[in-house]
Structures are given as structure tokens and as C-alpha cells.
Amino acid sequence: MRSTSMSQDLMDGLSNAQKSIPCRYYYDDLGSRLFEEQCKQPEYYLYRTEKKILERQSEKILKACSVETFVDLGCGNCEKTEMFLRTSISMMRYPLLNMIDINGLIVEEASQRLSQTLPTLNTVKLVGDYAATIPMHAHRIEPSLFFFLGSNIGNMTDDEILRFMNMCRTGMRDGDYILIGHDLDKDPALLTAAYNDKNGVAAKTNLNVLSNLNNQYAGNIDISAFRHEAAYYPEGFTMKSHLVALRDTMFTLPKLKLTVSVKAGERILTEIERKFPMGYLEQLLELANFKLVEEFHDDNAWFAVSLFRDVCRNDRTVSGASGLDG
Numbered sequence: 460m461r462s463t464s465m466s467q468d469l470m471d472g473l474s475n476a477q478k479s480i481p482c483r484y485y486y487d488d489l490g491s492r493l494f495e496e497q498c499k500q501p502e503y504y505l506y507r508t509e510k511k512i513l514e515r516q517s518e519k520i521l522k523a524c525s526v527e528t529f530v531d532l533g534c535g536n537c538e539k540t541e542m543f544l545r546t547s548i549s550m551m552r553y554p555l556l557n558m559i560d561i562n563g564l565i566v567e568e569a570s571q572r573l574s575q576t577l578p579t580l581n582t583v584k585l586v587g588d589y590a591a592t593i594p595m596h597a598h599r600i601e602p603s604l605f606f607f608l609g610s611n612i613g614n615m616t617d618d619e620i621l622r623f624m625n626m627c628r629t630g631m632r633d634g635d636y637i638l639i640g641h642d643l644d645k646d647p648a649l650l651t652a653a654y655n656d657k658n659g660v661a662a663k664t665n666l667n668v669l670s671n672l673n674n675q676y677a678g679n680i681d682i683s684a685f686r687h688e689a690a691y692y693p694e695g696f697t698m699k700s701h702l703v704a705l706r707d708t709m710f711t712l713p714k715l716k717l718t719v720s721v722k723a724g725e726r727i728l729t730e731i732e733r734k735f736p737m738g739y740l741e742q743l744l745e746l747a748n749f750k751l752v753e754e755f756h757d758d759n760a761w762f763a764v765s766l767f768r769d770v771c772r773n774d775r776t777v778s779g780a781s782g783l784d785g
Contacts, residue, residue, distance in 0.1 A: 593630035602634030624747035654689035662687035676712035
């Protein structure tokens with residue numbers, strides 16, 4: 460069962476005037492598999508574009524870092540990380556992969572697959588959120604490359620990004636790097652299509668959030684009372700996914716002792732997906748004392764993979780608004 464701290468933001472979100480559900484509720488077993496299916500949809504350019512960049516640049520990135528230890532934050536099925544592991548092995552290195560994800564089943568399945576395809580690989584499996592798992596790496600001796608791929612950083616506001624980078628620092632040491640995949644701002648038609656695929660997989664992924672709440676908290680949410688909506692908000696360079704009530708509805712989550720009333724047409728925010736202007740993330744992360752080493756793009760400049768190095772090792776932290784939000 461979730462700790463009080465893990466469920467408090469859910470209770471707060473469903474009690475606010477603008478209701479919201481934290482995006483981590485996407486990733487139960489079914490949700491994780493639905494998201495993998497969403498990544499295969501022709502409209503969803505993010506996955507294949509990032510993967511192509513990594514295929515082209517993995518050797519260059521590894522030569523720049525000169526590490527054998529990897530920490531994959533939100534590892535999922537590890538398909539993209541596997542390219543680095545193969546490249547590392549081809550360079551006569553002996554990689555160690557620390558796998559971190561909130562979904563234990565996905566971690567176990569990925570670990571078993573990697574043990575078969577890369578028998579010389581050593582893995583460490585850690586199930587939980589970042590706050591609990593990242594600090595476990597603080598006493599390492601060897602330098603590491605942290606992965607934060609899949610445009611997961613786009614689910615955060617500026618302040619949340621700064622807090623996240625400070626959290627990463629709690630598990631870092633001298634010589635560590637972090638590789639961040641982030642989507643870039645582009646034609647709104649491309650963005651909108653990516654989150655509204657013709658096969659309706661994105662819609663299923665979004666609606667599954669409600670099933671996850673029912674399963675975790677003994678809820679009675681009528682999922683048929685909601686529909687998926689994803690739209691682009693140009694003032695913030697952001698896609699937003701909502702669950703929109705089709706009629707007045709009420710549900711309870713007994714394990715949280717929470718009752719929620721939703722009016723017809725009311726939107727529950729489930730995820731933000733930010734699309735960063737070129738150079739924005741570099742400027743923001745400078746506030747957290749991370750320096751850009753190199754940035755890689757696809758031919759269309761739709762997506763970027765950026766290698767950063769922590770340049771502050773005196774335990775300073777950054778807090779407060781960045782002033783950069785669009």
C-alpha cells in the first residue's frame with residue numbers, strides 16, 4: 460500500500476478546484492504495456508526519434524563519459540538503454556546497470572531479458588520512486604552515467620525540474636553525467652496527433668489511470684463517465700492530457716477516505732508534456748549547476764538528447780521559481 464506521502468498529492472489534486480492526478484498513476488502493469496504500445500503508433504514520433512539519435516550517438520556519448528556504470532531512471536523495458544550497454548561491451552568494458560522504475564514487474568522482465576541477451580552484464584534492480592532510490596547511489600566509487608530518457612523531464616514544471624536535478628545530485632559523485640531526452644517545440648499538428656493516435660492507444664493509456672486508482676484504493680470510478688482529451692497550449696509550449704467528465708459523476712476511494720464529485724465537462728489533468736524551445740533546458744539546468752557537454756538532434760530537430768555534467772559538488776541546492784516558464 461502507498462505511503463501517506465505518496466498518496467497525499469493525489470488527494471490534494473482531486474480536492475483542488477482544478478483537479479489533477481499525478482502522472483505516475485499511468486504506470487501500473489497494464490498502463491506500462493499500453494504505453495509501450497502507444498510508442499509503436501505511427502503518430503508517436505517521440506520514441507523512434509529518440510531511439511534513432513541514441514543509435515547514432517551512443518559511442519560518442521560513451522567516449523565522452525568514459526564510464527562503465529549506468530543508472531537508468533524510469534528504465535521501463537530498457538530497450539534504449541540496451542544500445543549503450545551493447546556499445547559499452549563492444550568497447551571492451553564491463554557495464555553495470557542500475558535499473559530504477561516504479562513498476563516492479565517491468566523491471567523484473569527487463570532484467571530477465573537483458574540477462575539472456577547480454578550475459579556479461581551485471582544489473583541491480585530498484586523498485587520505487589526517485590526520492591527513495593536515487594540516494595542509494597551516493598556511496599559509489601566509480602563514475603556513472605545517469606539516464607533520464609523518454610522526455611520524462613517534460614512532465615515537470617521548471618521548479619520541479621530544479622528539485623529533480625538537486626535530487627539527482629544526492630546520488631551523484633565527481634565525474635558523473637546525466638543524459639536527458641527532451642522533446643522540442645514544433646508544429647502543433649504533429650504534437651496533437653502524437654497524443655491522439657487513430658488507434659486510440661493514447662486514450663486507453665489515459666483512461667487506465669482511473670482503473671489504476673480503482674485497483675489501488677478500492678475505488679468505484681465509472682470509467683465510462685470520462686473521455687480522453689489531449690490538446691496543445693502554445694502559451695506554455697505544452698501538451699496537456701485530461702480526463703473529461705461526460706456527465707455529472709461521483710466516486711469514492713475508500714482507502715484514502717476520499718469522495719470526489721465531478722461536473723459534466725470538468726477536466727481532470729493527468730499529464731503535462733512540455734515541448735522545450737531550443738536551448739531552453741540548457742539555460743534552466745545552469746540554475747541547478749549542471750553544464751551542457753553536448754546536445755544531439757535528429758535531422759528534423761524534433762527531439763534532443765542532451766549530455767550534462769554536474770559542476771557543483773559542494774552540496775548547494777537550488778530552490779524557488781526559475782522565471783523561465785513560458
